Amino acid sequence: MSTEQPFVRARDLVIRFRVKTDHGSRWITPVDGVSFDVSAGEVLALVGESGSGKSTLGRTLVRLNEPTSGSLQIGGRDVTHTRRSRDLKELRRQVQMVFQDPFGSLNPVRSIGQHLRPLVRKHQGFTGQALEDKVAELLEIVGLQPGVEAAVKYPHEMSGGQRQRVAIARALAVNPTFIVADEPISMLDVSIRADILKLLNRLKDAFHLGYLYITHDLASARYFGDRLMVLYGGQVMETGDADAVVGAPKHPYTQLLLSATAGHGFTRKGDVLNIDAPNLFEGRKGCPFAHRCPLVMDVCRDVRPPLTAVDKGHQVACHAVTGASVHTPVVETSPS
């Protein structure tokens, strides 16, 4: 694949869910007009608060969710509305996912070997002793030495960190080119987190893997991500090189997040104005962060700020930063 064609190319993705409420059902849009590219071998870190649509977006890349509108191209093929199971399998051969909860993502009654063997057999065609060797090799790649021994264990005999390694091995068993890692370290011990991050980093170089790395922690996002995308209320607030975004955040939400992150002198009180969840219901207007924003202006409540470049490769969606008057053309929020 040449460099000019990104591996993942998402344009104006919108994902809606119907939720039941006391007044009948309504639609929410946890992902609302999100566009991004990820090249092969690149790490895009997706940061955002709980419920901002990170997992929903991640699961869309493996098509556990279907976009309502917009377009999604992966590996040069349009997979936005793919439904045929053969095409979906083809997609999932390229894109795999590592889940957040290492305790829920392994089947308690199957041994580690039983998790990996069918996958390696199916996707890499090994059988017999070669299959056993391949499984052991895979386990050793993710740092479970000796692999033969790890393969006969059951999930409950492993610690959280070890399980997460197995989950990573399972994703690798398919020989993917891209991995969606949904908060892979947030449920792990701090001292293990570093090791898992390093492992992901090593695999990236060894197999030329690309990642969508989902996290709510800016520090690890900067450590692992090449580029960073900040999501709030289902919309992109800021995106750019990881160092640029963390080094010189432009959006008030990014700044808030940063000030709350370790090593930045978290102040104990008073800096969080109003932290009600953003309104996700369809038909909302303006910037989803407006109700909490210290820089809020009238225009913010009515007009959705467009993503505007402030620097090379650094874009921000904020009227206060980019100047509202310049961009009066209204950007439609709700999908038609």
Add this chain to the structure above:
Amino acid sequence: MARRPVVEVEHLSVGYMTPRGLATAVDDVSFTIYENEIVGVVGESGCGKSTLANAVMRLLGPGAYVTGGRIRVDGQDVYRMQPEALRQFRWTTMSMVFQSAMNVLNPVKTVASHFEDTFLAHVPNMSKREIADRAAELLRLVRIDPSRLRSYPHELSGGMRQRVVIAIAIALSPRFVIMDEPTTALDVVVQRSILESIMELQGQIGFSVLFISHDINLVTAISNRVGVMYAGRLVELSEAAFDASGGFHHPYTQGLLRAIPKLAVGEDEIEGIPGSPPSPFDMPSGCSFHPRCPYRKPECSMRKPPLVVAENYQVECHLTPAERRGELHVH
């Protein structure tokens, strides 16, 4: 000032009976939690945090034994209560958010019916209407739109599920809540804000939290005092200093602080603490941390460290404050 203690734990020891013998998971731990206070407990996986929490709730599983000590909550000895009284006491006076909070919700029940179950178990004559109102109020408290009451757990994000569980734990306005790694999927802003609003709500009655986590930054940011556990012992208990790097005293605590990726550009490498925690059957002599301690002295491997109590911290370590300070600065 005379602060009223809510939880008093004295010389608590808990062990698991295993085929290889009694494995001590909590070893002679004492601490007090006062009214309106958040006490954080940090430590690596397996150091006994959940065991401590379960012991306080008297919810230790089969095979776990309290081998010494006493626990009083709101003045009552938890281990001397009758079963029915204890059942009422739990959730109404003390409650707990369990570690696997994300998976404890029943996948085929809506959020609303989880609340109904909780309320009806303790306040049988509450009406449906009252329950719904109270549940909506609680959801708002944890920053979830009350219109999501009719959602099923899989329709919520990971962090939202954790928040629902927190809301259920405080549903009956307990005096004391244990939170065992409840917010792994939430960012610091949301965590702090949820805790703050809970504290506000409980302001008049008084409300204390034992907050368990392995993330020392987080714990420092949200609690008044921070306890550090290593291999079953409470090796340090300090006032949470506002800038996390200066306030801690035990070398292990310093190691925990370094294991976190830093934001400052240039500090790219993260270092874990070399080595791994000891097995309960193979405890090092003297101070159990000495094989991994960068500043160990000969006597560390010979004698158990004394408990050093200072004005706003206590620590179990052989190193003198000067040694700790001097060495740590050099490093």
Add this chain to the structure above:
Amino acid sequence: MSDQPQAPVQPAASQPALPQKIRRPRPQWLQTLARVFREPKALIGFIILALFILIAIFAPLLATHDPMQEGALPPLQPPSKQFLFGTTGYGDDVFTQWVYATRTSLSIGFQVAVIATALSVILGVYSGFKGGKVDAVVNWVTQVMLVLPGYPLIIMISSYIPNAGSEAIVWVLGLTSWPGAARMKRAQAMTYRTRDFVLAAKLGGFSDFRNMLAEVFPNMMSLVFNTFISMISWGIFGEAFLRFLGIGSTHTPSWGNMLNQAQNGNALMQGAWWWFIPPGLSITLVILSLTLINYGIDEVSNPRLQKPLKLPKALRRKLQAAAGEEGM
């Protein structure tokens, strides 16, 4: 399989010296089964059941008389050396009848259990796991079956089949008894639908059907086994019940038929206790043994009911002396 010698072609240099004897643990459900056998209650159950199964298997060897020679013996003889369990009012040897009846009743029980369990698993697990339209239809059928009154239905169907033999009864019982079990399995399977490990398997490119069999089903083994055991009970009881009411062919020797004959022959009035005690007691014992087995499975598969390891006595005494309390 696993004790094959290592393939010699393996590059010795690249691999660290492999520990030769890595024990591959038995699959978990097998381990569970092994633990069930270690449970005293279940063990008693298994022993009783095994006795009856042995009697059923070796019926022709055990029988002391020719089952075909009906009515040739002196009627109403009490138990003796010649007639181990005495004779019936119609001149049959009770022991011989009982031995063959054991065979019939057990085999009916097993057949009913196979049919009902299979149906409940296929319908319950698949519909619960798959959801959507499949689920809606299956669930509707289940609900309808559940509200139809069981006994009258069975009696009605059976009495429409003239001279219903064993097979007919098996089908009637098997086809009417799955809904309750299916509903239970559906409820459990539904909880697996959104689990991460199931999603991960889906991402591995496997079909729903495979995932149901390989990922969900093994998690439900104890429930399935429970159903199977209770369905055997139900099959045996149901058969006896129908026969006792005189439904179906009275010529097959079965516990129910024996009871029916004893009833018709006024065994109780004539004090011929040996006529009805063997079948009656057998039914009770088999159902008891199956219940015990089910208890055992519950106890083993439900960790809450498992017995913890006890503290050593010495330590316990020391603690009590020190007035420390034990947890739970």
